[in-house]
Amino acid sequence: xRSVLIVDDDPFIRKLVxxxxxxxxxxxxxxxxxxxxxxxxAAEIRPELVFLDxxxxxxDGITACRHLxxxxxxxxxxxxxxxxxxxxxxxxxxxxxxxxxLFLTKPFSPLDLLRLVDELA
Amino acid sequence: MSGEGTTTTEVAALQERLESVERSAAxxxxxxxxxxxxxxxxxxxxxxxxxxxxxxxMATVRALCNAVEARDAYTGKHAERVAAYGMEIARxxxxxxxxxxxxxxxxxxxxxxxxxxxDAILWKPEPLTQDERSLMEQxxxxxxxxxxxxxxxxxxxxxxxHHHERWDGTGYPDGLAGELIPLAARVxxxxxxxxxxxxxxxxxxxxxxxxxxxxxxxxVGSHFDPEVVAAFRQISDATLxxxxxxxx
Numbered sequence: 001x002r003s004v005l006i007v008d009d010d011p012f013i014r015k016l017v018x019x020x021x022x023x024x025x026x027x028x029x030x031x032x033x034x035x036x037x038x039x040x041x042a043a044e045i046r047p048e049l050v051f052l053d054x055x056x057x058x059x060d061g062i063t064a065c066r067h068l069x070x071x072x073x074x075x076x077x078x079x080x081x082x083x084x085x086x087x088x089x090x091x092x093x094x095x096x097x098x099x100x101x102l103f104l105t106k107p108f109s110p111l112d113l114l115r116l117v118d119e120l121a
Numbered sequence: 122m123s124g125e126g127t128t129t130t131e132v133a134a135l136q137e138r139l140e141s142v143e144r145s146a147a148x149x150x151x152x153x154x155x156x157x158x159x160x161x162x163x164x165x166x167x168x169x170x171x172x173x174x175x176x177x178x179m180a181t182v183r184a185l186c187n188a189v190e191a192r193d194a195y196t197g198k199h200a201e202r203v204a205a206y207g208m209e210i211a212r213x214x215x216x217x218x219x220x221x222x223x224x225x226x227x228x229x230x231x232x233x234x235x236x237x238x239x240d241a242i243l244w245k246p247e248p249l250t251q252d253e254r255s256l257m258e259q260x261x262x263x264x265x266x267x268x269x270x271x272x273x274x275x276x277x278x279x280x281x282x283h284h285h286e287r288w289d290g291t292g293y294p295d296g297l298a299g300e301l302i303p304l305a306a307r308v309x310x311x312x313x314x315x316x317x318x319x320x321x322x323x324x325x326x327x328x329x330x331x332x333x334x335x336x337x338x339x340x341v342g343s344h345f346d347p348e349v350v351a352a353f354r355q356i357s358d359a360t361l362x363x364x365x366x367x368x369x
Contacts, residue, residue: 108152
């Protein structure tokens with residue numbers, strides 16, 4: 001089954017995203033709490049879609065993004081959506097050069113989130 | 122001195138911790154507000170779409186209904202008046218379908234099956250032969266067949282099929298009796314006869330509402346459900362007149 005990986009150090013956000021996407025578009029949902037975990041999980045589950053927070057302990061989202069892009073089997077071809085704070089354009093530029101595809105600004109609109117996943121499905 | 126210094130550092134650390142907790146709480150709150158805003162927006166859109174859908178159902182039903190009535194110059198807005206009488210009786214009865222547009226659609230479309238009755242029979246001034254009557258009496262089944270695939274006409278289809286049944290079981294097409302006849306169809310029967318009696322026909326002048334009430338009372342238990350007629354009696358002459366004039 002096609003997989004989605006949700007990466008955020010805040011369990012509240014992980015829960016919110018996974019609850020919103022539950023039963024939508026037939027993806028299996030996985031979670032990780034930081035960049036290191038994300039890279040490990042991605043190698044196992046080979047997600048088609050990754051939601052990636054930027055500010056995280058152990059390994060931040062931009063570094064994680066670079067690692068994910070470098071994976072041959074894991075998330076190398078995944079669509080990577082960065083979860084960014086409003087106004088953090090500098091982060092967006094860095095994330096884009098690290099291989100991010102799309103951006104979802106926090107606080108994010110659940111409808112935007114659903115539309116995004118729907119378009120990929 | 123050093124003790125004081127540690128305390129200050131601790132206070133600063135606590136202060137920072139508190140601020141971080143507050144920031145995090147504020148971010149969660151904003152995120153939840155965003156969910157609430159989207160939910161509200163979705164609900165509004167959903168409501169608009171529902172209204173739009175209802176309008177287009179109504180337009181479809183009216184178009185069908187006009188197509189049926191276009192053939193019959195005498196009855197004019199018969200279907201609209203019957204629907205209005207029927208809904209009024211349903212409200213008096215406190216029937217479960219009192220505000221159900223599906224049933225109203227059924228009242229409006231009751232004769233849709235007459236499209237299959239040839240002009241020569243529909244317009245025949247003399248009494249019908251046995252064969253002609255059998256064909257005429259197929260119209261509830263034909264109507265039901267026409268509407269069969271239309272999901273939004275659930276209850277309406279029962280009205281179309283059973284609008285000529287009689288309480289004593291001598292009606293058609295299925296000869297159902299008593300409460301086996303769907304309630305909406307029992308309500309329809311009274312509304313239909315009321316309208317037929319109180320509108321002008323080529324072969325007779327219209328009856329007054331008082332006369333019509335008397336004739337309906339005479340058929341309680343044979344043609345009509347006594348409870349439906351009891352509910353009908355509660356409706357004032359003024360209300361019936363208003364419906365008749367609006368639909369003339």
